[in-house]
Amino acid sequence: MPTQQFEFTVETTGRGTYELTAALSERLANCGVRTGLCHVFVCHTSASLMLCENADPDVRRDLEALMSRMIPDGDPLFVHQNEGPDDMPAHARxxxxxxxxxxxVREGRPALGTWQGVFLWEHRTGGQHRRLIVTVQGD
Structure with a gap:
């Protein structure tokens, strides 16, 4: 089966994590690839992707708290603030x-661990339209 590629968007309401596991699984099931690899790429410099605990949302809350402590908004260290005090911190994150x-990919689904989920991590404080490109290779 040839390589397949598709895009989808995620509407965010601001800083935080947005689970993509179900949407990604559904799109993979429709691809027809049973065994292979799935590459997911976010086309933005102020959001990221992560594989993380999906059972307890406190894990993601704690990661956000850690990131806020490490890279606070409005830090005077940063010169780049073209879009506000969360701009450079979002890029650094x-x-x-x-x-x-x-x-x-196994049996047409992402082969994840029991407690793993795929998340978009929005680093801007305001809502955004995030575009993702997914490339699937396999049989």
Missing amino acids: SVLTGSELTLP
């Missing part, structure tokens, strides 16, 4: 957490 994930 994105660089530290990453813009892509590669997942194994």
Whole structure:
């Protein structure tokens, strides 16, 4: 089966995590790839992707708290503030957490661990339209 690629968007309401696991699983099931790899890429410099605990939302809340302590909005260290005090912190968070994930595909679904989920992590305080590109290779 040839490589397949599709896009989808996620509407965010501001800083936080947005689970993509179900949407990604549904799109993978429609691809027809049973075994292979799924590469997910977010086309933005102020949001990221992560594979994270999906059972207890406190894990993601704690990660946000940690990130806020490490990279606070409005830090005078940052010169770049073209879009406000959360602008450079959002870029720094994105660089530290990453813009892509590669997942194994097994039986037409992402082969994730029991407590793993795929999340978009929005780093801006205001709502955004986030575009993702998914590339699937396999049989």
